[in-house]
Amino acid sequence: MQKRTIIVDGFSKTYAMTGWRLGYGIMPEALARSVELLITHSVGCTAHFTQVAGVEALRGPQTEVEALVETFRRRRDRVVSRLNEIPGLHCREPQGAFYAFPNVRELGIPSDALAERLLMETGVALLPGTAFGANGEGYLRLSYANSMENLERALARIDDFVRGL
Incomplete structure (x- = not known):
């Protein structure tokens, strides 16, 4: 091998x-x-x-790395769980890095327009899936490299926005 x-x-x-x-x-x-x-x-x-x-x-010792991995695991789990609670959003558990890539097709809004509206109307910055190629249409990218407090606030804003559509 x-x-x-x-x-x-x-x-x-x-x-x-x-x-x-x-x-x-x-x-x-x-x-x-x-x-x-x-x-x-x-x-x-x-x-x-x-x-x-x-x-x-x-x-050197890897204890800080292990702690960081656990912190990101908790963030990932919360972000994915919370995104999946929002009607019309479906998110699989990411296997690497610190990005969630929820499917937003059910909302019927192009990814770039949805990302723009979320930024302008809620202050939450996400990237449209199309930033990563044409096959990214129908997806958004959300980074969870932030504090849990900020993530909870952003997820609540996304939830309110989607429920208000």
């Missing part, structure tokens, strides 16, 4: 190192040489302090 496995990851979400542009790959050595040649000419050099911080993040 090891010969057929490639892992590519970054530090942005796991270690809250957003913007540091640090990542890594684990792969068979023969492939690593080819990847090294490719990225040497396509990716700028990462600052030394960023590389050192990445090594320390990987080698």
